[in-house]
Amino acid sequence: MDHNSPxxxxxxxxxxxxxxxxxxxxxxDPLYMQQRF
Structure with a gap:
């Protein structure tokens, strides 16, 4: 394994x-997401 794995x-x-x-x-908090979009 290479040294980038960790x-x-x-x-x-x-x-x-x-x-x-x-x-x-x-x-x-689904209502909050509905109000935002």
Whole structure:
């Protein structure tokens, strides 16, 4: 494995956490999203 693997895994993990927290926020506050768009 190359030396970039841990960095890429950390980046993917961070993006996955952001996606999860965003989807949780969307489920928790759907009316807010409807008002915005």
């Amino acid at each position: 960095c890429l895994l950390g980046l993917y993990h961070l993006l996955d956490q952001k996606k999860k927290s965003f989807s949780l926020w969307m489920e928790r």
